[in-house]
Amino acid sequence: MNTTTLSQPSHQSTTVNLCTFRLHEFMIGIDVTLVQEVLNRQDATRIPLVSDVVQGLINLRGEIVTTIDLRRRLGLPQRSAEDPCMNVVIRTADGPVALTVDQIGDVIDADESLFEFPPPTLGGPHREFVTGVFKLDENLLLLIDLDRVLDPTTIKIRTEVPV
Amino acid sequence: MNTSEFDEVMVEFITESRENLDELDTALVTLEQHPDPGVIAKIFRAVHTIKGTSGFLGLSTLESVTHIGENLLSKMRDGALPITQENTTALLGMADAVRSILDSVEATGGEGTETYPRLIEELSRLNNPDAAPVAPAAETPSAPAAAKGSRRKPAAVAEPAAESAPAPAGQRPTKARADASVTQLKPRKVKAAAQAKKAEEIVVEEPARTGEQLIDLGLITEAQLDDALLQQGAGDPRHVGEILVEHEIVKPADVVEVLKTQAEERPSSNESIRVDVGLLDDLMNLVGELVLARNQILQFNASFFDPSFSATSQRLNLITSELQEGVMKTRMQPIDNIWNKFPRIVRDLSLSCGKNARLEMEGRHTEVDKTLLEAIKDPLTHLIRNALDHGLESPAVRMTTGKPVEGTVRLSAYHEGGQVIIEIADDGAGIDANVIRRKAVQKGVLSADEAAIRTDREIVNVIFQPGFSTADQVSNISGRGVGMDVVKTNIEAIGGTVDVQTVVGRGTTFKVKIPLTLAIIPALLVNAGGERYAIPQVSLIELVRLDGDSAVSGVESVQGAPVHRLRGKLLPLVFLNEVFGTESRPSDDAVNIVVVQSDDTQFGLVVDDISDTAEIVVKPLGRLLKGAAGFAGATIMGDGRVALILDLLGVAQLAGVSSSSAARAQAEANAARALDANFERESILIVGIGERRFALPLAHVTRLEELPLAAVRTAGDHRVVHYRDQILPLVTLADRLGIYSQPDDGQSLQVLVCGAGERSVGLIVDSVFDIVDERLEYSDRTETYGVMGTTVIGGEVTDVLDIRAFVAHDILVAAEAAA
Numbered sequence: 003m004n005t006t007t008l009s010q011p012s013h014q015s016t017t018v019n020l021c022t023f024r025l026h027e028f029m030i031g032i033d034v035t036l037v038q039e040v041l042n043r044q045d046a047t048r049i050p051l052v053s054d055v056v057q058g059l060i061n062l063r064g065e066i067v068t069t070i071d072l073r074r075r076l077g078l079p080q081r082s083a084e085d086p087c088m089n090v091v092i093r094t095a096d097g098p099v100a101l102t103v104d105q106i107g108d109v110i111d112a113d114e115s116l117f118e119f120p121p122p123t124l125g126g127p128h129r130e131f132v133t134g135v136f137k138l139d140e141n142l143l144l145l146i147d148l149d150r151v152l153d154p155t156t157i158k159i160r161t162e163v164p165v
Numbered sequence: 166m167n168t169s170e171f172d173e174v175m176v177e178f179i180t181e182s183r184e185n186l187d188e189l190d191t192a193l194v195t196l197e198q199h200p201d202p203g204v205i206a207k208i209f210r211a212v213h214t215i216k217g218t219s220g221f222l223g224l225s226t227l228e229s230v231t232h233i234g235e236n237l238l239s240k241m242r243d244g245a246l247p248i249t250q251e252n253t254t255a256l257l258g259m260a261d262a263v264r265s266i267l268d269s270v271e272a273t274g275g276e277g278t279e280t281y282p283r284l285i286e287e288l289s290r291l292n293n294p295d296a297a298p299v300a301p302a303a304e305t306p307s308a309p310a311a312a313k314g315s316r317r318k319p320a321a322v323a324e325p326a327a328e329s330a331p332a333p334a335g336q337r338p339t340k341a342r343a344d345a346s347v348t349q350l351k352p353r354k355v356k357a358a359a360q361a362k363k364a365e366e367i368v369v370e371e372p373a374r375t376g377e378q379l380i381d382l383g384l385i386t387e388a389q390l391d392d393a394l395l396q397q398g399a400g401d402p403r404h405v406g407e408i409l410v411e412h413e414i415v416k417p418a419d420v421v422e423v424l425k426t427q428a429e430e431r432p433s434s435n436e437s438i439r440v441d442v443g444l445l446d447d448l449m450n451l452v453g454e455l456v457l458a459r460n461q462i463l464q465f466n467a468s469f470f471d472p473s474f475s476a477t478s479q480r481l482n483l484i485t486s487e488l489q490e491g492v493m494k495t496r497m498q499p500i501d502n503i504w505n506k507f508p509r510i511v512r513d514l515s516l517s518c519g520k521n522a523r524l525e526m527e528g529r530h531t532e533v534d535k536t537l538l539e540a541i542k543d544p545l546t547h548l549i550r551n552a553l554d555h556g557l558e559s560p561a562v563r564m565t566t567g568k569p570v571e572g573t574v575r576l577s578a579y580h581e582g583g584q585v586i587i588e589i590a591d592d593g594a595g596i597d598a599n600v601i602r603r604k605a606v607q608k609g610v611l612s613a614d615e616a617a618i619r620t621d622r623e624i625v626n627v628i629f630q631p632g633f634s635t636a637d638q639v640s641n642i643s644g645r646g647v648g649m650d651v652v653k654t655n656i657e658a659i660g661g662t663v664d665v666q667t668v669v670g671r672g673t674t675f676k677v678k679i680p681l682t683l684a685i686i687p688a689l690l691v692n693a694g695g696e697r698y699a700i701p702q703v704s705l706i707e708l709v710r711l712d713g714d715s716a717v718s719g720v721e722s723v724q725g726a727p728v729h730r731l732r733g734k735l736l737p738l739v740f741l742n743e744v745f746g747t748e749s750r751p752s753d754d755a756v757n758i759v760v761v762q763s764d765d766t767q768f769g770l771v772v773d774d775i776s777d778t779a780e781i782v783v784k785p786l787g788r789l790l791k792g793a794a795g796f797a798g799a800t801i802m803g804d805g806r807v808a809l810i811l812d813l814l815g816v817a818q819l820a821g822v823s824s825s826s827a828a829r830a831q832a833e834a835n836a837a838r839a840l841d842a843n844f845e846r847e848s849i850l851i852v853g854i855g856e857r858r859f860a861l862p863l864a865h866v867t868r869l870e871e872l873p874l875a876a877v878r879t880a881g882d883h884r885v886v887h888y889r890d891q892i893l894p895l896v897t898l899a900d901r902l903g904i905y906s907q908p909d910d911g912q913s914l915q916v917l918v919c920g921a922g923e924r925s926v927g928l929i930v931d932s933v934f935d936i937v938d939e940r941l942e943y944s945d946r947t948e949t950y951g952v953m954g955t956t957v958i959g960g961e962v963t964d965v966l967d968i969r970a971f972v973a974h975d976i977l978v979a980a981e982a983a984a
Contacts, residue, residue: 047807048696050745051819052793059786059799059807064454066799066807068787096788120973122894122926123883130969147974154789 016114020136022107022143023090026078029107031136031143032090038098040106041089044069055157057102060089067091069100075151076128092148099152112136112143120144178218179267180439185211186260187505193260194508197253202383205242208256212238215263226276227266233288234259240292250516255287257509378423384415442535445496452485452492453782456685457801459485460779464803489780493534493682500578500587501529503542507549511574514553521560521570522553527577533585534682540659541587541679544652548589548675549574551648556593556673566670568592584703585681590674596667598624605630625665629653657814660703660797688781688810690802691759692774694747697808699781699800700770704761704813708775712755720756729758729769736760739820740771744795749773763813768822770813779803783810795819849939851958852917853932854899855906860958861966862941865977867925868918869933874911886914891922896971897929902951906931919968920976928971941965 020031046058046069057069069089073080081087081104089100116137120129131151136143150156192208195201216231234256240246262281269277379385393408409415459481466478508524515522533541557563557572564570575590598621605611605627616624631650656663661679680686680703688699689708709731711719720727720738727738738758742749751757751773758769781800786793797812848863870888877886877895884895895916899906916927942956953967968977 045806047799047809049790049793049796049809050694050696050747051795052790056790059809061801061805061807064457064801066784066786066801068789070789099787099789119924119975122920122924122973122976123896129971130974133974150974152789154791157789 017111018114019109020112020143020145021090021109023088023103024105024107025072025076025103029141029143030103031110031112031145032092032148034109036092036148038091038093041091041100043087044089044100053157060100062091062098062100065098067098067100069102070152072101072103072151075157076131078128092152094152112138117145175222175270178222179271182215182218182263182267185215186264189260190257190509191505193253193256194512196248197250197512200248202242205238209235209238209242224266224270224276226280227263230259230262230266230281230285233285233292237288237292246291246294252291255284255291257513258284259288379409379415379419382419382423384419385409389414440495445492448492449496452489453685455485456489456780456782460803461805489685493685496535496682497532498535498538499530500533500538500585503538503545504529504576507546507576510546510549511553514550518554519559520553520557520572522557522572522574525573525575527575528579531578531580531585533679537659537679537682540655541661541677544655544663544677545587545589547648547652548677549576552589552591552593552673556591558594580681584678587677587679588674589677590672592672595669595671595673596625596628596665597669601625601627625667628665629663660701685780685782687778688800689759689778690776690808691741691757691772692776693741693749693772694745695750696747697776697802697806698741699779699808699810700759700761700813701797701810702778704763706760706762706767709758709760709769710755711758712753716754716756731760731769736767736769737822738769738771739816739822741816742773744816744820761813763817766817766822768817768820770816781810847938847941849937849941849958850917851934851937851963852915852930853934854902854930855904857904858934858961858963859930859966860941860956860963861968863936865968865972866917866919867921870916870918870927872914872916874914877914886916886927888918888927891925893918893925893927895927895929898966898971899929899931901971919972924973924976926972926976935959
């Protein structure tokens with residue numbers, strides 16, 4: 003799916019290389035250099051008593067990787083069980099983390115001139131994660147802040163013990 | 166030689182010197198108790214090596230400090246000066262100075278500015294007890310080297326008086342060259358350093374020859390050795406030892422003893438190599454992967470009937486197990502590596518708190534995984550400090566109770582049932598349960614009723630609770646009420662336990678149990694709610710299966726809490742599915758109980774199925790899952806899926822069966838409070854919207870403005886206002902939060918301006934109440950959009966506004982930067 007050949011090393015510093023994917027009705031982009039790999043749907047081991055933002059644990063060639071359901075993380079409507087999904091594995095300082103998205107898109111070179119900060123009045127719970135918008139010809143591409151998305155202090159990991 | 170090679174020389178020097186220093190501490194303390202020429206010679210060699218190498222590496226402070234110490238040692242060795250406490254203290258001080266210089270060299274590349282004038286003065290004074298203090302430079306630096314070199318060459322026997330004569334051995338020219346090159350360019354210096362190092366290594370590592378050792382031990386004189394050597398030189402084919410025995414100068418037993426020590430010394434220098442710990446860690450990880458792959462192949466083999474494949478996988482199984490064992494062994498180190506610091510600690514402490522103590526150590530060669538060894542170092546040190554400070558009585562008290570004046574602290578280590586047991590025992594006053602009971606009530610750790618009903622044993626365990634101390638006076642060693650709880654927490658963090666036994670008047674014993682290794686552990690696999698979990702085998706007591714009628718009758722209830730009668734005793738039951746909120750999916754009607762021990766509590770964990778035992782590789786849960794309760798990690802199973810490893814302590818707490826859960830909760834609260842105290846207060850803005858009060862950090866707001874309502878325009882869907890030559894978009898917080906509001910006058914708007922210039926937004930509130938300096942603490946049990954939590958500020962309930970819900974991230978960053 004992510005077979006789009008990367009363009010020649012860009013001589014202009016005005017383009018950014020983005021990995022794109024579809025999530026609910028949005029196209030979202032992240033810095034392609036942060037993406038380690040893309041996996042098909044994985045059967046994750048659920049973790050009891052943990053926020054449903056965390057989908058579970060998967061085995062990535064012997065490494066245990068936490069998967070985050072990006073829809074839930076961004077406060078978007080849930081996908082149904084039979085809807086397809088994929089995992090985008092992100093490199094972080096603390097090892098890889100997988101994000102569950104609907105569908106992976108192309109790797110694109112986005113011109114920085116098309117970038118704009120999000121409108122100040124943009125609402126919704128996912129507001130805090132969006133750093134800007136690329137006005138592409140075919141659609142709008144939301145740039146998200148992965149540090150913020152994966153900040154453990156803002157994910158309420160532990161849920162209440164059922165009594 | 167390039168810089169990195171120079172660094173290598175330096176790093177090697179630092180590592181070796183540190184090892185020598187550790188030995189030095191122990192040896193000095195031993196020496197004080199049992200004067201022994203062999204030990205002095207050993208200390209002397211260690212100091213001499215450091216001094217020599219530091220000279221070549223251009224570490225002049227280090228050289229001058231060790232030089233003067235070496236002089237003192239040489240006089241002590243020759244019997245010119247006695248071995249006194251004062252001398253030992255000064256030499257230990259020298260060892261500390263060397264350590265801090267080495268630390269500084271490692272951290273900064275330089276020796277630092279401290280020159281230790283007082284230490285040098287003290288050492289010089291001790292060097293010449295009769296004379297006035299002598300400047301260290303006045304002495305010939307190579308004197309001890311000369312003495313040493315001469316000892317090796319019987320042809321040039323050096324009398325003690327000849328110490329200041331030029332050295333006959335080949336060391337002096339090398340040293341002079343190096344000294345000269347210190348001020349020159351690096352490459353030269355390094356070359357000299359490398360040569361010096363080589364020379365030093367030979368001096369240090371060549372096992373002392375029999376004759377010299379006999380001299381060191383004071384059994385023969387140098388003249389007698391020379392005679393024997395002459396006889397050998399004249400064609401006698403026998404060894405020196407044999408000749409000496411023949412002349413009845415030494416006893417055969419002494420020669421045998423010396424030869425034995427030589428045999429012990431030899432393999433250590435030739436048959437062991439230094440390996441980077443990082444490399445071993447990598448190797449251990451790889452073996453972990455191999456174990457996983459092996460498990461997968463074995464599982465595959467079970468469903469695949471091919472004799473040759475089966476045989477191969479069995480072989481793979483065996484080899485993997487052996488390899489795993491071998492690699493684990495490489496990580497094992499004798500516990501003495503941390504124990505060798507203790508004689509010094511005991512000595513210094515007993516001097517400083519006026520007690521007379523002796524340290525006994527047993528099982529110093531017991532081996533423990535390196536990682537674990539490091540983890541138990543601090544807890545053990547703390548327990549020893551406690552034994553000295555709280556445990557042992559003062560000599561006067563001991564005298565009146567008829568005990569030997571010298572108290573004993575005994576350390577012992579041994580393997581038992583796949584675990585390492587370490588005991589720290591003192592023959593002190595013991596712990597009086599009634600004193601603890603009184604203190605616990607006084608400090609509010611226990612209520613008076615609780616204290617009365619608990620057994621003495623339970624009461625004594627209160628010492629592990631946070632905030633508890635029995636010391637009447639706070640000393641700088643202990644008594645501050647932190648410590649034992651930290652000891653317990655640290656030991657439990659590596660899967661160990663700590664237990665205390667005490668007899669009043671007779672002493673106290675702390676028993677620490679730790680696992681052999683952490684990385685690969687045997688575990689029991691169970692199923693619950695359709696998932697597999699691993700239970701570490703160390704906590705496992707037994708498995709109980711109730712089927713047929715007993716599945717129903719076997720589970721009874723005491724005031725709503727499920728229990729099982731196990732051999733006449735009530736075992737509290739914990740249904741794993743209930744704790745985890747998962748749905749039970751048992752394969753049959755039977756009740757499967759895994760009886761486990763966690764902390765002091767035994768309980769039965771009821772699971773859907775018990776499947777198998779397996780060697781599992783423990784992998785940590787990522788940073789994202791730090792807050793998850795009840796899990797010690799995860800592992801990969803034979804089928805490639807991930808299984809969680811249960812943390813039974815956590816499960817017990819979740820289920821409320823842990824006896825110390827209340828204490829733990831309190832400990833966590835205390836820790837949180839201590840953490841909070843570190844947080845700085847911040848300025849908090851309090852605003853009113855409708856009937857409610859909201860708080861937000863002032864740092865997010867650039868300005869507070871009152872704008873006339875008339876200036877507000879509607880552009881598209883949004884309200885905007887012309888403000889400072891910009892169009893400022895406005896957000897009515899009341900609307901966004903779904904609050905009904907009616908601004909007071911209807912003439913003007915209270916606006917919080919966030920951000921600057923083009924990138925700013927105005928938040929409309931009803932009123933601005935106050936700005937307070939406080940730490941913003943709030944409960945986070947809210948799902949309300951735009952609200953992060955609730956707190957009480959100035960006695961009124963206030964919601965904490967989630968400003969990120971309304972204002973773009975970059976605006977906030979700009980506002981914060983401006984603030």
